[in-house]
Amino acid sequence: MNAERNKTVPVILAVLAVAAVGLLVFAIYVVATG
């Protein structure tokens, strides 16, 4: 597999980054609501 030619990789990375941000928001919500 050629990593450079695989255009789905940045999409996957972006989805994972969004998921991580979602977890972060949930954690802030948990702290804020006690």
Next chain:
Amino acid sequence: MEQLLSSYLPLASAAITFGFAYLVLKRWVPRRPPYLLLWGIGFLMYAIGGLMEALFGLFGWSPLAFRLWYLFGAILVAAWLGQGTVYLLVRRSIGRIKVSHLLMAVLAVGSLYAAFKVSTAELDPSLMLEGELSGGAITSSGVRVLTPFFNVYGVLMLVGGALYSAFLYWRKGLFANRMMGNIFIATGAMAPAFGGAMQRSGVPVALYVGEFVGAVLMFIGFLYTVRPEPAGSSTPQDRAVRGT
């Protein structure tokens, strides 16, 4: 089926992560880089958490098992794994002090505080979700609120580090195995966090499933990253997975 989910699934997670810890610590031995030690400790914590869940499923409630589970499995594991990634990727210093050492000191003090709070917390197992360990059993204040702080740090560092490494490999068009490995590691690192979030929302066995999926995905990622690549590399991630 219930026994399978509440006992054998976490037992499988524990077995995978004990094996994982062994492989990582074996790579740590020759040159002793701190990130491999922290990852090894982190996976031992992961395994202890899974083992305590399995013991609860097989033999029932034990305050000691619960405290060990909450301390290692719920509070510390992600942060210590993430600290390994900090040692791997963060080279900056403030004055003469390395940022990684500074963060390690904060994590160590925070971990001791967490250990004190968990060991002295009042517990009521009737408040847990049926058939599984959950933080709801802790009735003392100031304990559960610690968990998100440790986990946010851990997920940001572990997932952020893996995504950053995967992105670098993709941009350079090199080391497809390591890039894939990092994608699996990032996904696997988030799985227990999602499981924990769903458990907090009252979804049964979500945490156990998330932990098992996370252990499997991170192990697959690890296997990808240690696969030989056609060309050599001197990047930090390469040094990490090869233990050199």
